[in-house]
C-alpha cells in the first residue's frame with residue numbers, strides 16, 4: 001500500500017511512519033468505518049447547513065459553524081466579490097501613503113495574521129525600503145500580550161521614525177494605521193495595548209493616526225464595545241463574521257485584512273483553501289487528507305497513547321503555522337465533556353517545534369522520552385532562493401563534504417534523518433509536503449488542518465467549535481482587575 005496521498009496541486013500527506021505494523025494499523029481504521037462515515041456525513045451537513053450537533057455559542061444560543069463557506073467567494077457569502085474588493089481597496093489605500101500599520105489582536109485575532117505576514121513578508125520586511133515593499137507599509141503586531149516593555153518600545157520606535165521622516169521629508173507627517181481586531185470587541189490584551197498606543201501616538205506632533213476596527217458586525221443592543229466605538233469615532237470597519245470562531249478566522253476578513261496590508265494574493269490563498277475543500281468532499285478516507293489526518297491522529301491518541309502532537313515545520317517562516325495550529329487544536333479538541341455531557345477530558349496537546357532549530361533542543365526528548373507523541377513534519381519541496389554551500393575551506397574535510405549541496409537539501413536530509421530515527425524506535429510521525437511556499441499552498445495546508453479538527457471533533461464526539469474552558473479564568477480575572485485599581 002502506497003502511504004502517500006498526493007493531490008493534483010502536488011500537496012502531499014506522507015503517512016508512511018504513521019500507518020502499518022507497529023503503528024496505527026489498517027485494521028484500526030477499518031474498525032472505525034461506521035464512525036468515520038458518520039463523521040463525514042456530519043461534516044457534509046455542516047457544509048450544507050452550518051449546523052453542528054450540540055454546538056452552542058458562549059451565550060448558550062444555537063450557533064452556526066460557517067468556516068467551510070469562507071473559501072468560496074460568492075455573492076451572498078461571507079467572502080463575496082464586494083467584500084474582497086473592499087479589502088483590496090483598503091490595501092491599495094495604504095500604499096505609498098501610510099508608513100506603518102500596527103495590528104492589535106490576540107488568539108485567533110492574531111495568530112493567523114502572523115502566519116500570513118511571516119509567509120509573505122518574512123523577518124526583514126520592516127527593514128526594507130518602501131520600494132522593496134512595493135509601496136506597502138511596515139507592519140507590526142501588538143496586543144498578543146500585555147507586555148509593558150514591548151508596548152512602550154514599539155510606541156517609541158514609531159515616534160522616532162516620525163522624527164526621522166520629518167527631518168528628511170520637509171516636515172511630512174508619519175502616518176500610522178492602527179488595526180484593532182477583536183471578535184468580542186473587549187479583550188483585555190488587545191484593548192489595553194491599543195489604548196496605550198492610541199493615546200500616546202495621537203498626542204504626538206508629526207504623527208497622523210487612523211484606526212480601523214475588525215469586530216462582530218452586530219449593531220444595536222448586540223453591538224460589541226469596539227463596534228460602538230467605531231461608530232462613535234467614525235472608524236472604518238471590517239467584519240468577524242457570525243459563525244466563524246477566532247481560530248478559523250484566518251480565511252475571513254480578520255486574516256485577509258493583514259494580507260491586504262502587505263499585498264499578499266488573497267484570491268490565491270482562498271483558492272488553495274477551496275481546492276482543499278473540494279478534495280475533502282469525498283467519503284473515501286484514502287483520498288481525503290483532512291479525514292485521514294483526523295482518523296490516524298485520533299487512533300494514535302486513543303489506542304496507542306500518542307496524545308501529544310509536535311507540529312514541526314522545517315523552515316523559519318513556517319514556525320507561526322505551528323503557533324496557529326496550537327490554538328486550533330487546543331481550543332477545538334481540548335474538552336472536558338462530550339456532547340452528552342459525559343466527562344471525557346479529551347484532547348491532544350500541541351507543541352510548537354521548528355526544524356532544524358529544535359533538533360538541537362527538543363529532539364532528544366522526542367527520540368528518547370515517553371512514547372506519547374506524533375511528530376508532524378512540514379516539508380517545503382522547492383525553495384525560491386536556495387543557495388549552494390560553497391567549498392570555501394577545502395582543507396576542512398567535514399566542511400568540504402557538505403559543499404555543493406543546496407541549503408534546502410541539507411535541511412531536508414536533516415528532516416528525513418529525524419523521521420527515520422523516530423520510526424526505527426516505533427515513534428510515530430508524518431509529513432505534509434508543500435510544493436512551494438505560496439499563498440495557494442498555504443491556503444491548502446491551513447484549511448486541511450481546520451477541516452481535520454472538525455472531523456476529529458465528530459470522532460471524539462466533542463464540540464470542536466466552542467471554548468468554554470477559557471471563560472473559567474475570565475470570570476476570575478474581572479474582579480482581580482477591579483481590585484487592583486487604585
Ligand SMILES: O=P(O)(O)OC[C@H]1O[C@](O)(CO)[C@@H](O)[C@@H]1O
Nearest residue numbers: 107108109182183184187246470
Ligand atoms: O477576537 P477576540 O474576541 O478578542 O478573542 C481573541 C481570542 O480569545 C479567545 O476567545 C480565547 O480567550 C479565542 O478563542 C479568541 O481567538
